[in-house]
Amino acid sequence: MTTRIAVLASGRGSNLQAILQAIADGTLDAEVVGVFSDKPNAPALKQVTPERRWSARPSAFPDRAAYETVLSDAVAAASPDWIVCAGYMRILGDAFIARFRGRLLNIHPSLLPKYRGLHTHARALEAGDAEHGASVHFVIPELDAGSVIAQVRVPTLAGDTPETLAARLLPREHALLLAVLRLAAAGQLAEQGDVTRCHGQPLLNPLSLDSADRLVS
Template identity: 70%
Template sequence: MSRRLAVLVSGRGSNLQALLDAIAQQRLDAEIVGVFSDKADAHALQRVAAPLRWSADPKAFASRAGFDAELADAVQAVRPDWVVCAGYMRILGASFVARFEGRLLNIHPSLLPRYRGLHTHARALEAGDTEHGASVHFVVPELDAGTVIAQAPIPVLPGDTPETLAARLLPREHALLVAAVGLAASGRLAERGGQAFCDAQPLLKPLVLDSSGNLPPICP
């Protein structure tokens, strides 16, 4: 049975498109049942049919909790197996996270725990890093602090700028998200008590995406 995915977005939706392409090409056994945004003009919403789109302006709500509750109700209404933050730029509150605990994933453009938050490419260059990358992690209320499931490293090259580094990382970021969601959709991934499990084994360190865009077939 295809797993039902709800996807949260804020921007152009390239990670969403990577999931859509993988589903269309039968590389990912899943179905996107709703795309949710905090921005009505997010280009990502245009990547799916109108009945799958939901958006609301957080400024129209009296509190952050009020917006999160409305979003959570909308997400729950599509009965997702997994909720994937794919370029969603708001921090999710504790009540939202609790409602979807253990089935809430995020992709972040750094090798966590390095560089939580914004401007990760520039920060990696400023620090003189020789390696950069992307991470998929379980979501907790603290920003980009959940257990990391998998990562895709790339080298930092001489003369890199934040723009060139971001552009070179993006295809690997897409492949990483598809591979990690594939683990979830196939029933291989779980979280219990803040511990990630893969193939029923504790995940003691992040899986690393190989050059073909695959994660290890047997988790350590």
Template identity: 70%
Template sequence: MSGRLAILASGRGSNLQAILDAIADGSLGAGIVGVFSDRPDAAALQRVAGPLRWSADAKSFPDRAGFDAALADAVDALRPDWVVCAGYMRILGAPFVERFRGRLLNIHPSLLPKYRGLRTHARALAAGDAEHGASVHFVVPELDAGTVIAQARIPIEPGDTPESLAHRLLPREHALYLAVLRLAAAGRLAERDGHVVLDGQPIFSPLLLDSTGKLLPVPTEPK
């Protein structure tokens, strides 16, 4: 089992709450060893007990590297199996990423490699896309460029706005992250040579979340 999770969060913590709920109801065999934030007033911190909270104002550090080093030391001290970005809004520097490489996950609200960065819902609408979605990926130093593990897709409907699209996608984001974390916590997920490795075998395209919240079968050969 590989179920010790360190959560990085900057905002309200909806993905964190979904993880907490799944742990509580037994559908995720994991435990949270700490919640870490660059914003001491982040609502996400209030979702866990005081001893599990770590925060520091990133602006109080002389540079990005100093904050990242303090964050990395705090995370590493708790010996997590996985470091899970759940609405963490700061770009992690290369030294942090390399320290936890292969066990550092992020969820991004687009069908990567489309729409890295911000304003993904508006950009999908502006492009006239027929569908939108979310991706869970391994984190690398380049923004939103790591190997994609799994995706959830939703249709874009007539009259959608960025707000309505985000609202419809959010529960699918939660289900997607939980599905990937179940694999991770069970020791079934890894990264090797730029490929996702599931049950010891590389996979060559992202897993897809079905309507029941389960990941679809994995292709066994490269396309």
């Protein structure tokens, strides 16, 4: 059966675009069943048909819990197998995470556990890191702290700015997310407690994306 994916996004939706392109190309056996945003004008929403869009401003609700109750009900109504946070810029609450725990993924632009949170490219350059990268991990209540499934690395170069580093990383970030989603779509990815299981075995270290876009241990 085709894997059903819901995507949470706050901005342009470049990772969403990569997912949709892979589906169209036949390299990802999946369907995007809904795109959900906290920003009604997010460009990501325009990448799917109106019936697959959902958005609401959190400020229109009395509190975060009320907003997330409506959001989680909307996501659940789409019956996704996997939920992908792809540039979703709000911290998800415990109740939302508990409802979808084990099928909730996030892509984060750093080599976790380094640089949780924002401004990761600038922080890597300020630290003088020789390399930077992105991670796909399971979402848990603690910010960017869930079990890391896979990572991709790029070198930092002399003269890099946060913008040039981000631009160089972005296509590798897309490839990383797609590789992990292919694992998920094949039924080869699961979260058990705080441990990722891949092909039925505990993953002791994150997988790495190689130059041929393969995940290797």
